[in-house]
Amino acid sequence: MSAPTGGMSRARCVELDRADPLASRRGAFVLDEGRIYLDGNSLGPLTHAARRRVQEVLDHEWGRDLIAGWNLHGWIDLPARLGARIAPLIGAAAADVVVGDSTSVNLFKLAASFMRDAAPRTRVVTELGNFPTDLYVLQGLADLMPGRVELAAVPRGDVAGAIDERTALVVLTHVHYKTAETYDLAEVTAAAHERGAAVLWDLSHSVGALPVDLGSARADLAVGCTYKYLNGGPGAPAFLYVRPDLQARLEPAIAGWLGHEAPFAFDDDYRPAAGVARHCAGTPGILGMAALDGALEVFDGLDLIALRAKSLALTDLFIGLVEARCAPHGLELVTPREPARRGSHVSFRHPEGYGIIQALIARGVTGDFRAPDVLRFGFTPLYTRYVDVWDAVEALVAVLDGREWSRTEHRHRRTVT
Ligand SMILES: Cc1ncc(COP(=O)(O)O)c(C=O)c1O
Known part of the structure; x- marks a missing residue:
């Protein structure tokens, strides 16, 4: 039997995404649909507009107008x-x-x-x-x-x-x-x-x-x-x-x-x-x-109140699901539970934090690790969906239940964590 999830289900997450006033902003980003990216608090993804703008500067400004660009552009x-x-x-x-x-x-x-x-x-x-x-x-x-x-x-x-x-x-x-x-x-x-x-x-x-x-x-x-x-x-x-x-x-x-x-x-x-x-x-x-x-x-034209509301909804959902579904695995919440005291990422402490993050990345969910034992997950309302939160927790459950963090390939520390 699976753990209680407070009435939440994957289908309910899909409904929340359908009703999300920010949902259309996701199209602005270059995202790999096979990856759930929960590290925008460390490095945000490329947008189509950023790519266009850099290309424009390369081809039509610096590439064509050289030093005149300082004034001309x-x-x-x-x-x-x-x-x-x-x-x-x-x-x-x-x-x-x-x-x-x-x-x-x-x-x-x-x-x-x-x-x-x-x-x-x-x-x-x-x-x-x-x-x-x-x-x-x-x-x-x-x-x-x-x-x-x-x-x-x-x-x-x-x-x-x-x-x-x-x-x-x-x-x-x-x-x-x-x-x-x-x-x-x-x-x-x-x-x-x-x-x-x-x-x-x-x-x-x-x-x-x-x-x-x-x-x-x-x-x-x-x-x-x-x-x-x-x-x-x-x-x-x-x-x-x-x-x-x-x-x-x-x-x-x-x-x-x-x-x-x-x-x-x-x-x-x-x-x-x-x-x-x-x-x-x-x-x-x-x-x-x-x-x-x-x-x-x-x-441009973004309602920051709506952004904050979705950020809190996503972080609330993540905290609730992790605590409901990963309870036996000893993850300790270090982010404030009280919404007003919380930014847009959620961190848990676990002695095997590094390996857990590596195993999650291998499963297509990117978070990051901060020494000595903090697992961080960033929730960026412009492109993170409710269903991503659900699927990320599913992956976390699989990593913990299967002790995937203990595999040799997940224990090698790289320079940037
Ligand atoms: C709070 C805070 N200040 C500063 C920095 C880093 O600044 P810099 O762009 O100089 O590397 C970071 C990087 O993660 C940060 O989290």
Whole structure:
């Protein structure tokens, strides 16, 4: 006899897909129908529009017009134009977001820029267990600016208490990369402001997955990836945001020529551009930006409330089915059960997590593994169907019941997990 599934069945999932207002967006993606892709929180899939846009740049812009493309096709404005397209997804005004570099570099740029001018405050508070790059960048910054930056990396539960009168900046990831637990962005920002500190939000696991409202929270600074839920492609350029009233005050940490007020004046001395453009250090990577430009089409006119509703429905369904059907196998849920505290992925802990993920991949279900023992499954409402959730759990049951994770071929650790 099979385990109870709370009235859910594969047929019911098919019905839910038929009624899904976002169902038609799936057609925008290049997907292998034989694979259930639950790793869009790590690398989003290619869209047809991204492929077309890159092809267009190759064949008709760079390929034909060469250097004239910078003016003719507006390549030089792409960091700002892409920033303007991402802005509505994070509750920002178009002029306050710019695209370029990686999330790590943007985090460094904004944190360093802010801390240059933070005296007498020196403390930067962050969370132990934050995404490693956030921790490493801040550790590096403390080494680079001794006496001016002192890092306080504390357990999650101690973050609020660590923000004191010495604190200049709080650096947090809105949706945790392992557990998917969210911070209340408005509440944490307000609490930091009350104590005279600013907050830099890492939105890598939020943007394109749930509505974010930096503007109404009066958030100070933000960065984020575009290769996850925004589907910009492997290593796609990241974005950064600075609240308008802070923009003129923040001297860029990297005074590159494309952040100059007049790059083509070729002056010997640096004068920062107005606004967020001053944080653009060097020449933008146009091929990567073209892919992102195409990828963002799928967000045009998208109702983020509907996106969030489906994301929660998918994650709820997955949690419920796994717990009902895999109960004897010792999977421990690490993602909050409470919907408001959950991003768009679900993680379970299991000592054989790596092998389980490899065995699932072999069965056509892609999730990923985060050491030491976390299995992650990303639910991207634009292309993941309810029936995919059902079938993914079926595969998980088969892997666990058959101890498929113990096979030699699933135990070999590759570089990227
Ligand atoms: C929260 C978070 N920040 C930053 C990054 C990585 O940024 P980068 O694009 O610099 O590799 C990731 C990557 O997964 C992430 O999850």
